[in-house]
Amino acid sequence: MNGRNRQAFTLVELLVVIAIIGVLVGLLLPAVQAAREAARRMSCSNNFKQIGLGIHNYHSSFKQLPMQRGGTIRPPGTNNLQARLPVAPGQPHGGNNFHNLSPLVPLLPYVEQQALWEQISNRYQSKQNPGLFFNPMGPQVAMSLADHQANRYDPWLVNIPTYRCPSDPGIGLPAQGRTNYGFNLGDSIQFQNNGPRNQTGIVARTRAIRCRSTLRGMFRPRTVTKFRDVLDGLSNTVMGGELNTDLGDNHVTTRVIEERGILNNPSLCDDQVDPNRPQFWMPGADFASNSVQVQRGYKWMNGMAVNTGITTILPPNSTVCSNGNNTFTIGIYGPSSRHVGGAHILMGDGSVVFLTDSIEAGDPSIGNVRWNGTGPQAPGSESPYGLWGALGTCASGEVIEASFND
Numbered sequence: 001m002n003g004r005n006r007q008a009f010t011l012v013e014l015l016v017v018i019a020i021i022g023v024l025v026g027l028l029l030p031a032v033q034a035a036r037e038a039a040r041r042m043s044c045s046n047n048f049k050q051i052g053l054g055i056h057n058y059h060s061s062f063k064q065l066p067m068q069r070g071g072t073i074r075p076p077g078t079n080n081l082q083a084r085l086p087v088a089p090g091q092p093h094g095g096n097n098f099h100n101l102s103p104l105v106p107l108l109p110y111v112e113q114q115a116l117w118e119q120i121s122n123r124y125q126s127k128q129n130p131g132l133f134f135n136p137m138g139p140q141v142a143m144s145l146a147d148h149q150a151n152r153y154d155p156w157l158v159n160i161p162t163y164r165c166p167s168d169p170g171i172g173l174p175a176q177g178r179t180n181y182g183f184n185l186g187d188s189i190q191f192q193n194n195g196p197r198n199q200t201g202i203v204a205r206t207r208a209i210r211c212r213s214t215l216r217g218m219f220r221p222r223t224v225t226k227f228r229d230v231l232d233g234l235s236n237t238v239m240g241g242e243l244n245t246d247l248g249d250n251h252v253t254t255r256v257i258e259e260r261g262i263l264n265n266p267s268l269c270d271d272q273v274d275p276n277r278p279q280f281w282m283p284g285a286d287f288a289s290n291s292v293q294v295q296r297g298y299k300w301m302n303g304m305a306v307n308t309g310i311t312t313i314l315p316p317n318s319t320v321c322s323n324g325n326n327t328f329t330i331g332i333y334g335p336s337s338r339h340v341g342g343a344h345i346l347m348g349d350g351s352v353v354f355l356t357d358s359i360e361a362g363d364p365s366i367g368n369v370r371w372n373g374t375g376p377q378a379p380g381s382e383s384p385y386g387l388w389g390a391l392g393t394c395a396s397g398e399v400i401e402a403s404f405n406d
Helices: 011-062 114-121 145-150 205-214 266-272 386-392
Strands: 181-184 238-242 342-347 352-356
Touching: 011 181, 011 238, 011 342, 011 352
Parallel strands: none
Antiparallel strands: 181 238, 238 342, 342 352
């Protein structure tokens, strides 16, 4: 044979091979990214299912749901500063959570976090002052990073994987322990944070009567609720929802603005959205004046609505806003997610469904049902917020015709 042996590819052949590889990478990369997001979304759903199972097991043990803003009451004479401090054994006052814990705290033993629960439910020795101890069930959850620097309470700073959705990139400070899951507070914001009891555990009789008209979700602050209270059916009632944590980017689903009047007109929340970038607030928006440490999903142990609550007023991935000048006042805090088109919702029967942003949500310009309301706002009225609002009420008698598990 006298043919010449080819020793290498020609330049043209190499360029053709490189071009083919580039085309294949361009075709495969979106598929790889989609597969990764599908895996994150599945993990997000599975974590929520574990929380739902934990709630059902908790109810089986204690015959009630874990309380929104539960925990230890404020002893007489204890002020807010004392509630953040460790004390010597036998001394009064000292670290006390002021009836402010979220349901995620008592759920710890039911989501395979027994070791952390043991730290919280027993006296905890101060690292900076070994002769001092925090009381069982922990100190005031409103502790700032400066408070922790002086008297660190480690359990409040733990990030728990089960309480996080992998699709949310939020991590680290200024949050203390992020969560992507909140509990259904219903379709009305009146008495949303306080409920019928004060920090000392005393029931205010008049307010308790009024709360019965407005607290319509499965979880109600400082109130014992049970599955038997869900007269609309567990499969027809929202138990919780996914939520984004704040990234410091003025996103409409995480950074809270002040918008007074939302009790009478929830659509006011949209007044300060940037028309050119509708996922963000416009420059100069009137943000609620709390510290940057008090934003959406920043404290899994805190029972305030901004941290661990959701409302069924505006649909998923809508704006969040406060009725006052800080995030401790009542507000509209709908579910949200980093997924495209909707958010995961935990139903009362423990199932997790993905509800879209386009779910029928009635008229957002109609005010909330409340104790002194009239017309569509009168106590006992069906939710003015359509299917979405109806799913958020426990005993309003709305007929749910849609299926959420198809």
